[in-house]
Amino acid sequence: MAAPLAPPELDALVDLAERSRVDDWSLRGALCRYAQPEPIRAAAVLSLVRRWEAALHGYLPVLRRDGAGYMEVVAHADSVDSASASPPAPEDIDRRLVGLLLIGEKLDALGDVVAGWAVARQGDPRERIDEAVRDVAVDLDMLGVPEEEPIPRGMRGRG
16 A cells, blocks of 8 residues: 555545545545435546546656645645646746646545535435536546546446
8 A cells, every 4th residue: 555645635635536535435436326316417427437436647756756836836726727827837847747636626626525425315416416516527638637438338348
């Protein structure tokens, strides 16, 4: 098992899909429960989480080396668009990585909403989910993060 990233907020952000939230629900676990009434919405969120995780994976060595510096830049950026165009980022900061971390913050906030719903089963998170899915999809597209390749039809369920 790899050592945790520093600062702790970065480690929690990178682990947004699996870490415990409300009543020990993870985002992935809460999405399983949410898929019962809303399978299409749950699948859309999970697909975006996987796209984000795949894009972030190659940056883990950079985050291990300079995670605190990146979190400082993220704290001052307000959107993926601004992360790609404006200071205060030092020259050696990868603006695509800053954008990915900002997207992670959106997914993390959505994880709290879905986990809260999984516990209480009250309220209707559809509007928040739809808004987050739209925003995150646009942001990932803006950064050039490829979409997942669908599993070929004949390959499903074989193992």
